[in-house]
Amino acid sequence: MKISEVAERTGLSISVIRFYEKSGLCPPIERGSDGKRTFSAIDTDWLVLLASLRATGMPMSDMRAFAELYASGDEKIGERKAALLAHRQGLEARQTELDRCRAILDRKLEIYDGILEGRT
Amino acid sequence: MKISEVAERTGLSISVIRFYEKSGLCPPIERGSDGKRTFSAIDTDWLVLLASLRATGMPMSDMRAFAELYASGDEKIGERKAALLAHRQGLEARQTELDRCRAILDRKLEIYDGILEGRT
């Protein structure tokens, strides 16, 4: 797969993919004879996972730690699971927080409605 | 109210509150004779709203636009409502996206569980 396809698949921008490779968040991607990146299915799957970690607010430092566990193979799966579980917990908390904020916005919208109606 | 109390109430850090004032996201806050900020109830309420806008991902540029509508009083309530509604739409989309990402994490966790069990 070429980089534009991976971008489409993951939702990451092309620059972010290059940036992540340079930052060690994914292993160095194979290059064709022309220097262009060629992503294996494994690379792509990893980037899909990275993309959801990012979208759910994991900082790059944690992603790098996770990438290192990933790089050292199946023996570290226990640790990987722990990291993911911890992140999942945080995500749930953030989702709850978003609901709370949405309620605040809704309350404000109702107030606006009240004012707009009272005005007619 | 003093700044530390507003920070506690809104969840914003003290520096963010000062930063927002300097950036024009809230009106200039009154100062006591010693130069310290004294927040009125209105200031505090506005910052609570700002905090939920921020927590739900509104960029500062949009917050500033919204603050300007707020500054020009009740006649702009229609526009304020429109802005808030648009943001609420985006928020719902982001919440859906978070659910999707959480599903990806959960799937990964199941895979890890499978490997860990198969190993025993």
Place this chain on the structure above:
DNA sequence: GCTTGACCTAAAGTAACTTTAGGTTGGTAT
């Protein structure tokens, strides 16, 4: 054979904070 589009790198720019350095003030302990 020349242009166009997709790729490449390195470096500078940006958003939204956070941290640091240095300074004032008001209350409390000595």
Place this chain on the structure above:
DNA sequence: ATACCAACCTAAAGTTACTTTAGGTCAAGC
């Protein structure tokens, strides 16, 4: 009185996570 401490202040530099820009390569189509 005075020494100290916490909570506030400003201005400026630092940080994170990108995005944008500038400049370059190369295969493919007209």
